[in-house]
Amino acid sequence: MIESILQYDFLQNAFLSGIIIGIIAPLLGVFIVVRRLSLIADALSHVTLAGIAGSLYLSQSVTAFATLNPIYLGIVSAVGGSVLIERLRRLYKHFEELAIPIIMSAGLGMSAIFISLAQGFSADLFSYLFGSVSAVSRQDLWIVLGIAILVFAFIFIFYKELFVLSFDEDYAKASGLPAKTIHLLFMVVTALVIAASMRIVGILLVSSLITLPVAASIRIAKGFKQTIFFAILFGELAVIIGLVTAFYLNLAPGGTIVVTSILILLLVIMIKKIVMAIRAKD
Amino acid sequence: MAQKPLIELQDVSFQYEYTNVLRDISLSVREGDFLALLGPNGSGKSTLLKIILGLLKPTKGTVKLFGEPGSTFKHREWIGYVSQKSNSFNSGFPATVKEVVASGLTKKIGLFKRRLPDQQAKVIESLKAVGMEQFANRNIGELSGGQQQRVFIARALVAEPKLLILDEPTVGIDHENVQSFYDMLTDLNERHHMTMILVTHDVDTVSDTISHVACLNQTIHFHGFKDDYDSLSDDQLNAWYGHAVRKIHHDNKEKQK
Known part of the structure; x- marks a missing residue:
């Protein structure tokens, strides 16, 4: 495996992108979940x-788009979507969750139209839906790295504000924090992470890399920093095991990464139960 | 020492859609006061608090905080706020007591800065003030309602506010723990000279440590010293409270002594 990675550029791209995503998706995921x-x-x-x-x-019909990496339009629409969701959440104050099906169906509906308009990109599309080991380009890797730097900077700079906002939004507002601005930035960064993760885990499974490692981490962590630490550890494990399996068995990495995450989650829940049972006996 | 008003409301009214929630409220709180703001449910207590905290703008009237107009007041960290426990926080939240208390420093530290050099010591000190230092490393969700409320007070204290506002802090706390909770507030007021506003719908909670009482029901029905409040008749109280109330707490107190 190591030899292949050293030998093939596409594997380097996939693994390096995967390792970066394995950090940023669960890192932001902790805030998203709580x-x-x-x-x-x-x-x-x-x-x-x-x-x-x-x-x-x-890219099929307009020459200017022929060579453009689709991730750019993906990023633009994700960021646009995140701003729209916020608008809708404010519009439907008492039914905030309504924003989710509205945006989701708008996204899927438009996707369906574009997919049926275009002919013959099913292989490409498959790699975007479920991830790919072979389709990650060097350019994709640079984009992922750029997004990762933004995410780290954002969380490093606003860690304490994000913590307060997540723990107790009313308190954050009452203490005069710029809650709205930080929240909007948070949504935009979330959109960026989703766009970055999509190349490896696929669009349909992105949210699982954001939530599953956190779900496992919350079971065993003490405190918030530890929750972040374990979430990243589990996310990274899932990505690496998932990519290796996907490579050897020629599967879509989205599937193997998510199934690994689920196995980690189940294992953590089981171990926690056993530990609790032993403690209860003592 | 001349006592300057920390909070000064003048003729404050607030309308929500077409309903008058608050009408012509004038109220001042001076340094060292321990004010109980009493009012039945729906009397506009929370609205008044939100106006003081700058979350709502009054439809009419002026708000001054520490002598400055409320709209330009920048030192929100001078005002500590403890909300009703049940309101805003998710009890499964994975954070330790220490992390929660440290989050009270967020505004004081300011944007783009990470932490205070003596942050750890400050956190432990404020946990000691509320008698919770032995729980510092526990997850907040593992504590009882009363213990959580103490942690939230520590979170407010850690920024060393000059004024502490508590919104129905004993809702959800078992009866036995309420007394020790008030003893702690008294201690903060007397030993640490912290100005306090205690908001409650429960007339019984007006204990001996309180210096002033304000009775709110859309407008201020009574505002004055605790002793004057004590001499109000039950009839007068009933009139503004809207139903029969009796001040039974004083008898209880005396019996306890």
Whole structure:
């Protein structure tokens, strides 16, 4: 395996991107999960799909788009979607979750139109839907790295504000923090992470890499920093095991990564139960 | 020392859609006061708090905080706020007591800065003030309602506010723990000279440590010293409270002594 990675550029791209995504998706995921925004991540990934499908369609019909990496339009539509979700959440104050199906169906609907308009990119599309080991380009890797730097900077700079906002939004507002601005930035960064993760895990499974490692981590962590640490550890494990299996068995990495995450989650729940039972006996 | 008003409301009214929630409220709180803001449910207490905290703008009237107009007041960290426990926080949240308390420093530290050099010591000190230092490394969700409420007070104290506002802090706390909770507030007021506003719908909670009482029901029905409040008749209280209330707490207190 190591030899192959050293030998093939495409494997280097996939593994390096995967390792970066294995950090940023669960890192941001901790904030997304504790703020109960997991479904929003799902909605945003479908909007990203609309951008990708749109770009793939345009690449066939408009020469300017022929060489454009579809990830760019994906990023644009994800960020646009995140801003729209916020608008809708404010519009439907008492039914905030309504924003999710609205944005999700808008994303899927547009994707369906673009996909049926275009002819013959099913292989490409498959790699965007479920991830790919072979389709990650060097350019994709640079984009993922750029997004990762933004995510780290954002969380490093606003860690304490994000913590307060996640733990107790009313308190954050009452203490005069710029809650709205930080929240909007947070949504935009979430959109970026989804666009970045999509190349490896696929659009349909992006939200699982954001939520599953956190779901496992919450079971055993003490405190918030530890929750982040374990989430990244589990995310990284899932990505590496998932990519290796996908490579050897020629499977879509989205599937293997998610199934590995689920196995980790089940294992953590089981171990926790056993430990609790032993402690209860003592 | 001349006591300057920390909070000064003048003729404050607030309308929500077409309903008058608050009408002509004038109220001042001076340094060292321990004010109980009493009012039945729906009397506009929470609205008044939100106006003081700058979350709502009054439809009419002026708000001054520490002598400055509320709209331009920048030192929100001078005002510590403890909300009703049940309101806003998710009890499964994976954070330790220490992390929760440290989050009270967020505004004081300011944007783009990470932490205070003596942050750890400050956190432990404020946990000691509420008698919770032995729980510092526990997850917040593992504590009882009363313990959580103490942690939230520590979170407010850690920024060393000059004024502490508590919104129905004893809702959801078992009866036995309420007394020790008030003893702690008294201690903060007397030993640490912290100005306090305690908001409650429960007339019984007006204990001996309180210096002033304000009775709110859309408008201020009574505002004055605790002793004057004590001399109000039950009839007067019933009139503004809207139903029969009796001040039974004083008898209880005396019996306890």
